[in-house]
Amino acid sequence: RVLELTGCAASMVASSRSYADFTPEATFDIKKVDLHRLEEGPPLTATLTREEGLKYYRTMQTIRRMELKADQLYKQKIIRGFCHLYDGQEACAVGIEGGITLSDHLITAYRAHGYTLTRGGTVREIMAELTGRRGGIAKGKGGSMHMYTKNFYGGNGIVGAQVPLGAGVALACKYLGNDQLCVSLYGDGAANQGQIFETYNMSSLWKLPIIFICENNQYGMGTSVERSSASTEYYKRGDYIPGLRVDGMDVLCVREATKFAADHCRSGKGPILMELQTYRYHGHSMSDPGVSYRTREEIQEVRSKSDPISMLKDRMLSNNMASIEELKEIDIAVRKEIEDAAQFATTDPEPPLDDLCSHIFANDQPFEVRAATPWTKLTSTS
Amino acid sequence: VASVWILSECVSLFQVNVRDALNQAMDEELERDERVFLLGEEVAQYDGAYKVSRGLWKKYGDKRIIDTPITEMGFAGIAVGAAFAGLRPICEFMTWNFSMQAIDQVINSAAKTYYMSAGAQPVPIVFRGPNGSSAGVAAQHSQCFAAWYGHCPGLKVVSPWNSEDARGLLKAAIRDDNPVVFLENELMYGVPFDLSEDVMQKDFVIPIGKAKVERRGTHITLVSHSRCVGFCLDAASVLAKEGVECEVVNLRTIRPLDVDTIEASVMKTGHLVTVEGGWPQYGVGAEICARVMEGPAFNYLDAPAVRVTGVDIPMPYAKILEDHSVPQIKDIIFSVKKVLNM
Numbered sequence: 001r002v003l004e005l006t007g008c009a010a011s012m013v014a015s016s017r018s019y020a021d022f023t024p025e026a027t028f029d030i031k032k033v034d035l036h037r038l039e040e041g042p043p044l045t046a047t048l049t050r051e052e053g054l055k056y057y058r059t060m061q062t063i064r065r066m067e068l069k070a071d072q073l074y075k076q077k078i079i080r081g082f083c084h085l086y087d088g089q090e091a092c093a094v095g096i097e098g099g100i101t102l103s104d105h106l107i108t109a110y111r112a113h114g115y116t117l118t119r120g121g122t123v124r125e126i127m128a129e130l131t132g133r134r135g136g137i138a139k140g141k142g143g144s145m146h147m148y149t150k151n152f153y154g155g156n157g158i159v160g161a162q163v164p165l166g167a168g169v170a171l172a173c174k175y176l177g178n179d180q181l182c183v184s185l186y187g188d189g190a191a192n193q194g195q196i197f198e199t200y201n202m203s204s205l206w207k208l209p210i211i212f213i214c215e216n217n218q219y220g221m222g223t224s225v226e227r228s229s230a231s232t233e234y235y236k237r238g239d240y241i242p243g244l245r246v247d248g249m250d251v252l253c254v255r256e257a258t259k260f261a262a263d264h265c266r267s268g269k270g271p272i273l274m275e276l277q278t279y280r281y282h283g284h285s286m287s288d289p290g291v292s293y294r295t296r297e298e299i300q301e302v303r304s305k306s307d308p309i310s311m312l313k314d315r316m317l318s319n320n321m322a323s324i325e326e327l328k329e330i331d332i333a334v335r336k337e338i339e340d341a342a343q344f345a346t347t348d349p350e351p352p353l354d355d356l357c358s359h360i361f362a363n364d365q366p367f368e369v370r371a372a373t374p375w376t377k378l379t380s381t382s
Numbered sequence: 383v384a385s386v387w388i389l390s391e392c393v394s395l396f397q398v399n400v401r402d403a404l405n406q407a408m409d410e411e412l413e414r415d416e417r418v419f420l421l422g423e424e425v426a427q428y429d430g431a432y433k434v435s436r437g438l439w440k441k442y443g444d445k446r447i448i449d450t451p452i453t454e455m456g457f458a459g460i461a462v463g464a465a466f467a468g469l470r471p472i473c474e475f476m477t478w479n480f481s482m483q484a485i486d487q488v489i490n491s492a493a494k495t496y497y498m499s500a501g502a503q504p505v506p507i508v509f510r511g512p513n514g515s516s517a518g519v520a521a522q523h524s525q526c527f528a529a530w531y532g533h534c535p536g537l538k539v540v541s542p543w544n545s546e547d548a549r550g551l552l553k554a555a556i557r558d559d560n561p562v563v564f565l566e567n568e569l570m571y572g573v574p575f576d577l578s579e580d581v582m583q584k585d586f587v588i589p590i591g592k593a594k595v596e597r598r599g600t601h602i603t604l605v606s607h608s609r610c611v612g613f614c615l616d617a618a619s620v621l622a623k624e625g626v627e628c629e630v631v632n633l634r635t636i637r638p639l640d641v642d643t644i645e646a647s648v649m650k651t652g653h654l655v656t657v658e659g660g661w662p663q664y665g666v667g668a669e670i671c672a673r674v675m676e677g678p679a680f681n682y683l684d685a686p687a688v689r690v691t692g693v694d695i696p697m698p699y700a701k702i703l704e705d706h707s708v709p710q711i712k713d714i715i716f717s718v719k720k721v722l723n724m
Contacts, residue, residue, distance in 0.1 A: 202460060
């Protein structure tokens, strides 16, 4: 696919370097995980194959460029409303997916574009949803915060509400006996929500196969963790639930911790909680420049020292798992994919007005919907 | 069971109170579809705070009848998530007053999701429990939520009156692939009604969105829901002695409102009184009047349409005060006579 997209000349360059030149797999030391109510944690090393590395690199780069393109389109007023960007946090979405399968389930809050991609959405349909077109993943009806794919339940706008929903999905997994689990994500801001503690309680009582994941990016909107939370040790906040605090900027750390957590769930032990320490480069949303409550120096420091994509790239290059040219080709391919998607997203027509009232009820007869005045008759279909 | 002769045919009638009608409906639907389950406070080992789920835990066990902690927001969210993932939960609120703790999950997670996902994610869930005034339970336990939930697109809202309603509408709600708010009434739970064999069939369902004319009349239309339907029928009996024949319409469903049945009745009688237990402002009666104003029935009205409602105050405790906070039969009779200029 890389070769398809980059054209003939580039493919000549790629094929002149034979596959046998690269290291097929390497093992890396990864940061030790802080444990809560656990005797043992995930391993201190992670093995990465060349194939996995290229896949993680490409996916993270796709998320990165997709989010940056969304930033651009938002500033051009082609995307409107809420737009919460994920750049900086890519290792979380990609690492988590590396530790579960697509038959497992996942739900998150509103910073959801990255997850929509890792859960099977395409850049095209994600971008077209942001621009509110009929080719959008929710046909333009949902927008940035309401994107869904198979076994991915959004995209949720109400802070914290997604956590009990995720436990409900986990309950269904246990009820149906299908050995699947549900990953239920929330941020440091949401971590103080009462309904999350209610969910901790019921999930533990009923031993639901749920992995709670707190993506701690240090700020809930403009409020730093020290100013919002009496305890910032989010991995311990589940109290009786075992917890792990993980470097969320390292895709391998995230993957190994997720695998560990998934084993825990699937063995019937009930819930487990992971805190991923991560960082968002953008402000809370496109309305937030993101520098009134934190310094530009801080952002720059994270970018230069802990960028998830750079970290993976350096690992692969220094272990001869890929060449610079190869990674550049992936970058070019990703850029093209994003450009094509943006082109689609800006030219696809808006949803038809006939669609205005559809999708109120599932599997129902069409019915009349009250319009803005009593004389207009609108119809809703399923 | 009683056997009676109707039109020279021997018909079996089953005396079933509303509580048992709900219980039997749930029992039959639990048996019919393995994905159906019940969760809520005290629904299992306590047999239900109002005994509506009596016997179900003994029969179906922990997996399908689940006692929850007192955490409405959490367990309502869990119920909705289970519906996302393909189960068919019945989520009980001990009373609808407690649904306010969880109302975000009912509206934002359940009602709106099918629309936001453009049809990708249906939410086949029933929220049920007793609604409205009871007896001596005071202000925080007596609110009627028909208007609040009836306001929201994406929800179906039903309000049964008698045992036939309770049975048929609960079965329909459980079989519906959409979120249904099911408003019961505690004071009706113990009231017995005669049900025919047809109604007792396992596949007896009442279509959601269809009102029923409980009593035919020609002089005035009374539109009501839940317990007040009984008061309307009582008022109609008294008024019949004075030669006034009331047509009593039992809404059965709050949303979608069966405007056609209401309009047909008003076009026949030319007079309308709505009767509800809830507060007057922005209520069910207000909606009915607005719709009649906007539609063909307006031209048939010989007098303004009027609402009989609960008194616009928080519910007091003392019996004499409580009695004067809810619509009484004499209020309905008085309103009918006023509207008919008698």
